[in-house]
Amino acid sequence: MTSxxxxxxxxxxxxxxxxxxxxxxxxxxxxxxxxxxxxxxSLEVPAGEICVLVGPSGCGKTTAMRLVNRMIEPTSGDILxxxxxxxxxxxxxxxREIGYAIQQIGLFPHQTVADNIAVVPKLxxxxxxxxxxxxxxxxxxxxxxxxxxxxxxxxxxxxxxxRVGVARALAADPPLMLMDEPFGAIDPISRERLQNEFLRLxxxxxxxxxxxxxxxxxxIKMGDRIAVLRKGGVxxxxxxxxxxxxxxxxxxxxxxxxxxxxxxRLALQRxxxxxxxxxxxxxxxxxxxxxxxxxxxxxxxxALLVDDDGRPVSWxxxxxxxxxxxxxxxxxxxxxxxDDILRDALADLLQGQVMYGVVTDGGxxxxxxxxVEVISGFLxxxxxxxxxxxxxxxxxxxx
Amino acid sequence: xxGPLVLAQVVIxxxxxxxxxxAKDGLCPAWIKDHIGDYMSxxxxxxxxxxxxxxxxxxxxxxxxxxxxxxxxxxxxxxxVTGVMYTIPSLALFAILLPVTGFGFVTGVVALTSYNLLVxxxxxxxxxxxxxxxALDAARGMGMTxxxxxxxxxxxLAVPEIVAGVRVATTTTVGLAALAFVAGAGGLGQQIIxxxxxxxxxxxxxxxCILLAAALDLLILAGERIALxxxxxxx
Amino acid sequence: xxxxxxxxxxxxxxxDGLDFLxxxxxxxxxxxxxxxxxxxxxxxxxxxxxxxxxxxxxxVAVPLGxxxxxxxxxxxxxxxxxxxxxxxxxxxxxxxxxxxxxLELKNLVFAMTLLAIPPxxxxxxxxxRQxxxxVVDAARGMGLSxxxxxxxxxxxLALPLVFGGIRTSVVNVIAxxxxxxxxxxxxxxxxxxxxSVYGDAGRVGTAMLVAxxxxxxxILFALLQRAVTPAPLRPARGRLRAGRPARVADAAI
Numbered sequence: 001m002t003s004x005x006x007x008x009x010x011x012x013x014x015x016x017x018x019x020x021x022x023x024x025x026x027x028x029x030x031x032x033x034x035x036x037x038x039x040x041x042s043l044e045v046p047a048g049e050i051c052v053l054v055g056p057s058g059c060g061k062t063t064a065m066r067l068v069n070r071m072i073e074p075t076s077g078d079i080l081x082x083x084x085x086x087x088x089x090x091x092x093x094x095x096r097e098i099g100y101a102i103q104q105i106g107l108f109p110h111q112t113v114a115d116n117i118a119v120v121p122k123l124x125x126x127x128x129x130x131x132x133x134x135x136x137x138x139x140x141x142x143x144x145x146x147x148x149x150x151x152x153x154x155x156x157x158x159x160x161x162x163r164v165g166v167a168r169a170l171a172a173d174p175p176l177m178l179m180d181e182p183f184g185a186i187d188p189i190s191r192e193r194l195q196n197e198f199l200r201l202x203x204x205x206x207x208x209x210x211x212x213x214x215x216x217x218x219x220i221k222m223g224d225r226i227a228v229l230r231k232g233g234v235x236x237x238x239x240x241x242x243x244x245x246x247x248x249x250x251x252x253x254x255x256x257x258x259x260x261x262x263x264x265r266l267a268l269q270r271x272x273x274x275x276x277x278x279x280x281x282x283x284x285x286x287x288x289x290x291x292x293x294x295x296x297x298x299x300x301x302x303a304l305l306v307d308d309d310g311r312p313v314s315w316x317x318x319x320x321x322x323x324x325x326x327x328x329x330x331x332x333x334x335x336x337x338x339d340d341i342l343r344d345a346l347a348d349l350l351q352g353q354v355m356y357g358v359v360t361d362g363g364x365x366x367x368x369x370x371x372v373e374v375i376s377g378f379l380x381x382x383x384x385x386x387x388x389x390x391x392x393x394x395x396x397x398x399x
Numbered sequence: 400x401x402g403p404l405v406l407a408q409v410v411i412x413x414x415x416x417x418x419x420x421x422a423k424d425g426l427c428p429a430w431i432k433d434h435i436g437d438y439m440s441x442x443x444x445x446x447x448x449x450x451x452x453x454x455x456x457x458x459x460x461x462x463x464x465x466x467x468x469x470x471x472x473x474x475x476x477x478x479x480v481t482g483v484m485y486t487i488p489s490l491a492l493f494a495i496l497l498p499v500t501g502f503g504f505v506t507g508v509v510a511l512t513s514y515n516l517l518v519x520x521x522x523x524x525x526x527x528x529x530x531x532x533x534a535l536d537a538a539r540g541m542g543m544t545x546x547x548x549x550x551x552x553x554x555x556l557a558v559p560e561i562v563a564g565v566r567v568a569t570t571t572t573v574g575l576a577a578l579a580f581v582a583g584a585g586g587l588g589q590q591i592i593x594x595x596x597x598x599x600x601x602x603x604x605x606x607x608c609i610l611l612a613a614a615l616d617l618l619i620l621a622g623e624r625i626a627l628x629x630x631x632x633x634x
Numbered sequence: 635x636x637x638x639x640x641x642x643x644x645x646x647x648x649x650d651g652l653d654f655l656x657x658x659x660x661x662x663x664x665x666x667x668x669x670x671x672x673x674x675x676x677x678x679x680x681x682x683x684x685x686x687x688x689x690x691x692x693x694v695a696v697p698l699g700x701x702x703x704x705x706x707x708x709x710x711x712x713x714x715x716x717x718x719x720x721x722x723x724x725x726x727x728x729x730x731x732x733x734x735x736x737l738e739l740k741n742l743v744f745a746m747t748l749l750a751i752p753p754x755x756x757x758x759x760x761x762x763r764q765x766x767x768x769v770v771d772a773a774r775g776m777g778l779s780x781x782x783x784x785x786x787x788x789x790x791l792a793l794p795l796v797f798g799g800i801r802t803s804v805v806n807v808i809a810x811x812x813x814x815x816x817x818x819x820x821x822x823x824x825x826x827x828x829x830s831v832y833g834d835a836g837r838v839g840t841a842m843l844v845a846x847x848x849x850x851x852x853i854l855f856a857l858l859q860r861a862v863t864p865a866p867l868r869p870a871r872g873r874l875r876a877g878r879p880a881r882v883a884d885a886a887i
Contacts, residue, residue, distance in 0.1 A: 069540060071536075071539060071540060091542075092542045092543065092544050093542065094542070095539070095540055095541060095542030096541065096542030097542075100537065100540035100541055102533060102536060102537060102540070104531070104532070104533030104536075105533060105537070106531070106533035106534045106535075106536055106537030106538070106540075107534070107537070108534055108537075108538075108552055108555075108556070109531075109534070109556065109629055110555045110556055110558075110627070110629045111629070112629075119538075119541055119543075120541050120542065123541070123542055123543065123547070151632075152628075152629045152632050154629065154632060155632055168537075168541075178540070424733065482852075483849055486805055486845075486848050486849050486852045487845040487848055487849065488805075488808060488809030488810075488812055488844050488845060488848050489809060490809065490812040490813070490823060490826055490827075490841070490844070491809070491812065491826065491840075491841035491842070491844040491845045491848075492841070492845065493841075494826045494837045494838060494840075494841035495838060495841045495842060495845065497834070497837070497838070498643070498644050498647035498648065498834070498838060499644050567720070570720045570721045571720050571721075573721045574720055574721045574722060574723050574724070577723030577724070577725050577726065578723075578724075578725060581826070581827070587723070588723060588725055591723070591725055591726055591729060592725075595729050595733070595816060596729075596733050597733075598730065598733050598734070601726055601729050601730050601733065602726075602730070604723075604726065605722060605723050605726030605727075605730070608721060608722070608723050608726065609721050609722060611721075612720070612721030613721070
């Protein structure tokens with residue numbers, strides 16, 4: 001995390017601190033190939049962070065991930081977990097200590113959800129009671145009914161399978177997790193939900209995670225740090241999402257991040273992070289003249305009717321304000337919340353076909369007005385802004 | 400083993416006093432009803448031949464498949480050899496085996512077993528090959544050893560294909576065992592030959608054959624459904 | 635020691651059997667010459683029965699399989715025919731037909747045709763059904779009529795499987811034709827069944843000949859099957875595969 005240096009709270013069962021991961025000058029060349037798949041890759045992942053490996057197909061990102069649990073052996077170089085080389089470990093034992101989730105999930109169709117989750121604990125020889133307690137705990141953590149434990153993978157929806165896959169990877173509470181496009185095979189809407197759920201989960205469990213994706217948007221959303229790889233497994237840039245968007249190291253990264261990187265920055269900000277306009281609020285019974293004056297003073301040109309608790313009710317035009325006092329009024333409003341991600345807020349405005357959105361706080365009270373203008377101003381201003389001021393990825397900033 | 404068969408022969412052929420249907424070698428329900436008991440001993444022998452051959456064939460083919468699963472180059476040669484065994488006509492194989500294993504049950508079993516090898520071997524291999532790649536990768540990634548992966552993931556997932564092979568092998572063996580009498584191994588085929596012009600006899604024996612095959616097939620099917628709850632819910 | 639003796643005696647039985655195939659000798663009861671060139675009529679009859687039965691079976695099973703496969707009807711028929719067919723004892727079928735229709739060549743051929751039909755029918759049916767629906771759609775879209783689709787698209791693509799069925803049936807029929815003597819037709823099965831006349835050598839020798847015929851036919855038809863398979867669909871030569879696994883619906887001997 002770029003924002004909070006303190007140790008995160010422990011995971012649900014607990015007990016293992018997240019590990020640090022270090023790749024030192026890793027090179028992987030397959031026999032009979034001219035070019036290496038990975039070339040001199042060095043990376044450090046601090047404990048409790050998500051490191052996303054991203055790049056075009058053939059860049060060796062999956063290979064790099066699979067080196068970590070020795071599914072693939074490096075040609076040269078070393079990998080250290082908490083400072084200890086994995087080369088000294090028995091591969092199968094090493095793997096039992098590293099969570100593993102892949103795009104195709106690979107749930108065992110012949111085992112129930114509970115048995116699937118219990119695979120690694122059983123390999124580790126946990127007693128029956130501890131295993132079932134852990135399974136229960138994980139089902140709760142991923143938001144599946146306890147009754148689902150007896151189901152088979154074939155009876156689950158794609159999203160549920162994906163969650164079970166994540167729960168299975170978490171089962172033995174590993175200090176390190178490898179995730180290879182874990183949300184890749186899911187429709188875009190469910191993927192978004194699963195990503196959010198996973199980030200919330202990660203907020204609680206704080207694992208060190210190596211996350212592979214080819215999707216730069218997912219990388220920006222999920223990563224604390226992003227390693228952009230180019231063909232041949234060469235590290236093009238290793239940086240926080242904000243750095244990557246603001247200062248791409250070279251043309252390749254710039255191309256890969258995309259021409260819309262300014263827009264992508266919106267995914268890193270919340271509504272509360274930018275300067276909002278004051279809302280020209282009026283209440284039922286206010287003098288009409290005062291209300292008209294207030295509306296005229298605001299760049300919006302309308303007044304915002306709020307109820308006694310300060311919750312927004314409706315926009316009032318000059319015609320609505322023609323009477324001596326402000327009268328009750330019904331209307332449609334586009335509202336966004338302070339905690340909303342800026343990109344989503346903009347989407348809401350565009351969808352509502354409005355220029356202005358009423359921003360509410362946690363209690364539903366008016367906190368200001370967000371306008372398309374403000375957002376566009378933010379984009380141009382941030383383009384020249386300094387990196388140091390870039391806040392942490394918004395999704396994780398507030399819990 | 401010739402005891403009961405000779406007895407049966409006597410009973411069946413003793414119909415000199417019969418008139419009508421039986422005398423004309425016809426299909427006589429009344430006669431079948433009266434003599435169905437005579438078929439029980441050959442039926443049991445037929446069952447015995449089938450079960451022993453299928454079990455033996457399964458054990459051998461399964462072991463071969465496990466060996467070949469990790470050493471792929473063996474698949475070709477094993478398929479070739481068991482394929483030749485499968486091709487040799489049963490009557491000929493029974494005859495060829497006579498000088499080696501002699502006249503009797505063993506020859507019948509050896510020949511019938513050799514017919515099961517190809518089908519079961521091929522299905523075990525195919526079942527293991529069809530295990531989803533992702534499940535194997537996950538198994539490895541979670542830290543299963545090769546042996547754990549084989550017994551906990553690959554074989555359980557290959558069971559449907561293996562069972563399909565055993566079912567085919569079983570029904571085939573029931574049909575082929577009808578010729579085991581040539582090897583002196585008895586069975587319902589022996590019963591057919593004892594009175595080969597009497598339609599009641601032929602029909603009774605062959606219907607018993609078909610019923611035996613159907614019963615064994617259903618039994619295996621039921622066993623599979625009990626043993627594999629995950630197949631039941633996903634179908 | 636005893637193992638060596640057994641081996642030696644087994645080998646001498648086999649070489650005696652081979653000798654029977656090459657040289658004439660007197661029958662066990664005496665008076666009649668058997669073996670050697672006397673086997674030729676048996677072989678001829680055997681092949682005649684096989685040829686006729688196969689011809690009839692192909693004429694019935696292929697058009698039926700094509701028609702039902704093309705229309706998509708009869709999947710239940712296709713699977714149950716082969717399932718039940720497998721456990722019907724060939725000997726029972728042969729005896730039953732001859733006991734009803736008499737000891738004649740045509741009745742043996744008829745019984746064997748019935749045994750030969752299921753594998754060819756099932757394979758043809760499956761072969762047509764497994765043709766990619768998009769290919770058939772494309773053919774229709776280009777204006778091919780129903781019969782043109784069958785002739786130009788479905789049959790060529792199903793041909794490897796059709797030949798697979800024929801291959802299975804030929805081997806079955808060569809095996810079943812040994813039961814000819816039970817239907818009054820003297821095929822190569824005669825020396826096997828009537829060892830009291832031909833002797834043990836006759837039984838073993840002819841059995842080896844029949845086995846050779848079956849294996850030879852299997853190889854010949856495997857090559858034919860390969861020849862009718864369009865090159866891109868052939869299994870790679872270097873990669874020997876275990877072959878198609880048996881489904882319960884498959885026909886076997």
